[in-house]
Each structure stands twice: as structure tokens, then as C-alpha cells.
Amino acid sequence: MSTRFFEQADEAVAGIEDGSTVLVGGFGMAGMPVELIDALIRQGAKDLTVVSNNAGNGDTGLAALLAKGRVRKVICSFPRQADSWVFDDLYRSGRIELEVVPQGNLAERMRAAGAGIGAFFCPTGAGTLLAEGKETREIDGRTYVLEYPIKGDVALIGAHRSDRMGNLVYRRTARNFGPVMATAATTVIAQVREIVETGSLDPEAVVTPSIYVDRVVQEAQRA
Amino acid sequence: MSTRFFEQADEAVAGIEDGSTVLVGGFGMAGMPVELIDALIRQGAKDLTVVSNNAGNGDTGLAALLAKGRVRKVICSFPRQADSWVFDDLYRSGRIELEVVPQGNLAERMRAAGAGIGAFFCPTGAGTLLAEGKETREIDGRTYVLEYPIKGDVALIGAHRSDRMGNLVYRRTARNFGPVMATAATTVIAQVREIVETGSLDPEAVVTPSIYVDRVVQEAQRA
Amino acid sequence: MTATNTATGTGAPRGRLGKHEMAALVARDIPAGSFVNLGIGQPTLVADHLPAGSGVVLHTENGMLNMGPAAKEGEIDPDLTNAGKVPVTELPGAAYFHHADSFAMMRGGHLDICVLGAFQVSGRGDLANWHTGAPDAIPAVGGAMDLAIGAKKVFVMMTLFAKDGSPKLVPECTYPLTGLGCVDRVYTDLAVLDITPEGVRATRTFGITVDELAERLEVPLLTA
């Protein structure tokens, strides 16, 4: 259905329920929907499963959400960073669950959720710790691991521009997980830097068509 | 390795071997690499498996390749059309094999080949003739059919522009199968309308990065 | 519009709908802002009946959202066609994508509604619309199976009876299936039929009563 536009990030994140799986875009700070995460902290949903490439940096954004104790489980590819002390502390004290997923599997499992694929055989991780307990199959002489979709109740993503229909474009490597997460969640909420008139985006260059975008809010404060 | 540029379609299709699987882009005439197909007819490779959405129209292009008896098998979604008399005749007289594949499976199976996926569980066709004999599995209460990649030895595709590195852009619905086939074949040959300087395509709007493109030839004759 | 007395054939019940009336009926049931795929054939007529400003976005499986009406003379662009290979136009806010992305959109359940033609629909919502099953027929499926299983709601448009008088709503499809249990609602010349977990319910009839209809069908109709 038609994309809805909001004035405030707080309105855009309304209704996120306790226990939700929340896909959070961004790779480092590029594409990170900081204002939506801050709004989610204020909104108060708890017992969340967060799917994101990392597990928070410093004390802001995702790390702040974790620090508030709102996150039950993190599914990510790379939780351990120089400034991931919030996650580190929660993990070491047993207060948060962690599922480490190879980065390509993280992306492909969300793509599968968005594309109606029930499961797929993937070569990544075969024979390693991260495939332990998973079904494997030899196909044409190569070992593959069966991987299942990761579906979100909500996706929070950062994009560069939206038109008034909700078509999104990204900028440079800030594109990263946004377009994939937009296909994989029931409710997709995008924070954008600019809202432009419909017809002003090149239809050949739209990366996330409006069909995938439920709610859009313009950033209150530009980085 | 770097994309090679050719003056003549005949040079661009050199070396295609008998018995090859050839992916042929286009949906109707949109995106159909007509000059490359004509060059392939002159080149003479035979015993081919052709993967394309349709099985030739009228007496030109793919139909002409079929009429020359060069094609052993067609894998397509929609062979039966008002003007598919060449295929119809070959099929009814048992001189060509046919594998009918739902259009979405055709695209997704080629995507899988390009993406390193060994096989995938797909809901399309479950319980129908086209899934007979295929492995199925119930996942979360839904029946899925296991589908395998379709990999090409060669892909012949039509694009709008190439830069001098081989980055491709398409135009409107002529994009169709081209970008998927470009990922799924060992040797990818693109016919383009225009070759432009490197740096003149918007990096945000490149659809097929040069890594997927082996050979480029500019159309001799524009439609 | 719902029950005008337009007889469209001799011997047909008065009030039976013509194909444009059926298309208008479908169009009225599509919520504003929906993302919709209209199958080849009769379903394409639905586009003509969508009210201006409905915000309904049309998808074509060959890689486009926000498809406009058929191209008129002078507007024809060979690079811009619909799934039936008919030249079409582009509306503001359009987006193009390749075939794998387009079918991912369909198969991933992102389209709100898909409208398809049919040879037969079973009482459980099985759909047969791709293959007559004739031994000499060349099978050709296109995107039918992907559409059937992908959209959130699948609407079928068909006449309720074949030319030979046999019902096309059947206990079991005799034609090869396109998809199992995928149809949500069937728009016919004589009735609108909802396929529900409890059974088939005629929510509207045209020039025929539910009882008369029930008598002519082998599939039982829910009465409440």
C-alpha cells in the first residue's frame, strides 16, 4: 500500500511491538538510520531481536538501544569492534544472545525472505563452526549448507532521497544493507536526507521501489 | 578480466563451441541481441542448448537459429506464441527438446548460478506438472520445490550503453533478463547501442558492472 | 454498476455482466494505493476502470512498477512493453528492475493483488490457467505460476461457464494446475465468489439467485 510520510521520527516508529525482529541498516555509520534508532529507544519496544551487520559502536545508536536492555538477541556478522564495549559487556555477562552469521549469508538470508525463497544451499561456511548442526548437501562435488530466510517485522534503513511515492535512492557505499532489508520486513521505515517530487528520480536508477517502503521520514538533523 | 571491445559482431561471438549452453536475453524484441544471434548463426556452433524466455518469433533471430538446426534443446518459459511456427514445427516433429520453466524460476535459477547458490527451495509450481519428479519440502507449512542453477557457457545480451570498461546500463523494460544472464555465464557478450567514455555513466545507476562483461560490440545498425 | 441488466449473449440470464462490467467490478474492489499485477487478456481491462487518483500502482513482470496505459500512436517505444509485449507508457514515479528482482517482488508476496484469467478454479482455490492439457498442446507457462503463488490476494476473472455449458468453478480442476489453493476471489459474469477456508461464498450475483447458481454448480455454495 502507499508509502506514508511523517514529520517526526517518533511518529514513524510508532507501533513497533515488544518481541519484534528489527532489521537495522548501515555498515559502520554509512547508511545507519541513527534518528530512527534514537526514536526506537524513546518508543520503548523491548525484547527485540536486532539484525544488523555490527552490534553497536560507542555509546550511541544501536549501542544505546542495547545499553537500555531492549535487545534480547543480536544476529550480525561482526559484533567485535574496537568500540563495541556495550555489546561486549552484555555478551560476556550473559545478558544478550548472539548469532554470528557470515556477512554474505546475512544478506542472502534476508534476500531470500524478501524473494519468497524457503531455504537455499550455500557454500559459505561449509565445514566451519558456523555451519555446525546445519543440514549440508553435496551438489556437483561441492559441499553446501542449507540456510533459511531471516525475516523482519520491521526494517529501519537510511537512504539518500525519497520521492513522494516512496521510491528510494542511496548514495555510494551507504547503500549496503538498506535495499535488501527493505524487501525482508513487514514494515519498512526509511530515514532520508531529502524528499523530492515524484518524477524527479531517474526510473532507471531507483534502487528501492516504493512497493517496499511503508514509512518515510526526513532527517531532522543532517550529519 | 578486462572487457574486450570488438568492431564486428562476428568477432565478438568467435569461439562459441558446439554443445554450448547459450543464454539469450530479451523479452519479445525488447533487449533481444539480434545482431549477436545473427552472428552466432554465421559462426556455426551447433548442438546448442538455448535458454531464453521465448523460443523464437517469426523467421529471424532465435527462430532463424532454430531453423538452421543448431539447437538441441530450448529452456524457456513461453515457447508458444502466435508467430513461433519454427519452434512449433521442430517440436511437433520431435527435432528439438523443450524444458518449460516458470519465468520466475528461469530468472532465479540463473541468478543462483551467478550467485554461487547450489540449489534453492521455491514455492512456484509446487503441486503442478512442472514440479513432477522434483524434490519438495514443507517449510513453515508451505510446500517448496528444490530448483537447481542454470549456468551458461555463453550469454548473449542486449544493453543500451557500455562505458569503455564494460559497465552496462539498459533502457526501460529492455533490461529484463540481461543483468541476470550476465552473472550466469562463463563468457558474456553484450551488444550495445552506444559506447561512452568511462566516467560518463552514473556509478549509482550502473546495472551490470564490468566484472560480468567479457565482450562488447556496438550495434552496426540501430533499429 | 454491480447489477445492471446488460444481457451479453442470447439465452444468457438478464443481468449477467459483460467483460467490461466485470473489469469495473474488480477495479472497484482494489483499495487505493494498492500494488497490482494485471494478467494478460481480460484482466488488463481492469486498468481502464481504475478511478483517477486511486494511486493504484501497476506492476508488469518484465520489470517495471508504475506502468501507464498502452502507448498510443507516436508514443510507441520498443524498449517499453508490458508482459503481453504490448507497447505501454511510463508514469511519474516509475521504477525499472531486472527479471530476477521483478519475480522476487512477486514471489516474495509484495504485490497486494494480482488479477488472472482462468480455465478452471476449484472450490479450494486451485487455479488452472496455463495449459489446456491437450496432448498436442505445446506447454507454455510464462509468469502464471509465479503470479499465482506470489501476490497477497489472487483475483480471477472468468465466465462462470464454458462455451459447452460446463462450470469453470469445479470440485477438482481437470486442466493441469497453475497453483494450489492460491485463489482468493473469482469475478464471473454471474457472480462474485469468495474462496474461504469454509468454502465458496457467492457474495454478489448478477441476474441469477444464489439458489439457481448452486443448482448449476457441483461445488457447494455457503449460504450464510
Next chain:
Amino acid sequence: MTATNTATGTGAPRGRLGKHEMAALVARDIPAGSFVNLGIGQPTLVADHLPAGSGVVLHTENGMLNMGPAAKEGEIDPDLTNAGKVPVTELPGAAYFHHADSFAMMRGGHLDICVLGAFQVSGRGDLANWHTGAPDAIPAVGGAMDLAIGAKKVFVMMTLFAKDGSPKLVPECTYPLTGLGCVDRVYTDLAVLDITPEGVRATRTFGITVDELAERLEVPLLTA
């Protein structure tokens, strides 16, 4: 460049390579026009040694081809980083794509070469580079497993011996694996080692003979 006598540590054999020399060696072995992913850490040094005009195209897994050098003061764009989250630049002919497309490119075997660091490589080409296996370590894999299994050729850059003197080329990896049988060649400070179906072959050595090397390793070296 291949065998300069640059001692890089006390007690090290004369002729052992420093990390910049190793990077230069790798760079020389990358054919012109290759598509290459350079892993985080030492492998990124390889970019500095690619000759101008080599046409080597760098991929970064966060969604870009034709990545340029690290951004200098005043060039920094927070929307443009490499996989190590370091600000980088864009070369003419660049293309951006999302994460699923980027990893499809890697996993589908389209990159010609990927250069990775390692804790250990086994004689069969197993790679361990993501996890120390320490019980209190927080596991973090990133794109390492995808790179290991995806590229046409996987080159490893590492010192041949750990700080405690134990070899990092081992009969069996004791660290948790990143990928099985995926490494093609190992560039070390003391030798370049090709992993072949027949075994490990030292194709070049630096300040040490193959026999001396063989004596210090548990993995047998092919002599022909």
C-alpha cells in the same frame, strides 16, 4: 624486489621480506585487468604497489567496484568507505550495488583474486583467519568466509612463523576454520608457497633455502 636483503627483525634470516615487500610481491603477481578484493589489514597494502595503468579493479564487499585509494584530508565522505570502514575514494568507471548483489558477486566466483590475512593455513589449503578460538573471544566473521570460498584464486599474506616461533603453515589448522581447501597461494616473509593438489611447493624463498624451510615445517614441501 623479490629477494632484497632487508632484515626486518633481530634474529631473522637476512633476506626475509617486510610487509611492504610482501605486498609488492603480491601486486606483481596480479594480472593486469583483474578484479580483486583486498582483505582488511596487511592485504590492503597491496593496492599501493599496483602499477599505474594495471587496470586492476578493486572490489569492496560493502558494495563497490573500482574503489580508489584511501581518502585524504578534505576528500572524506562518510558515505564512501571500504570494508574496514576507512574512508576511500571512487575511480572513474565505479559502480555501487547493495550487499546481496556484492556477496553474490563474491560467492558466485566472479572475483579473480582475493588476498586475505591468516592465522593458519593447512597443507591442503584450509584457512583459519576469523577466530582465535579463545574461550572468551567474541566470535566475529564479517565477510571472511564468503571471500574464502568465492574468489577464483585466494592468496594469503602472513608471516610464516608466529611470534612464539610455531609455523602458521600447518598439517591441520588448530584455529577454527574459515574455509576448507580454499587457499591457492601463501605469500610469507620467507617464501611463496603454492598449495597444489600434489602438495605445497615453495616457488620462491627469501634468505632461506627450501631445505632449511622444510626442516622448520611439519608440512612436507614438494621438491620438484
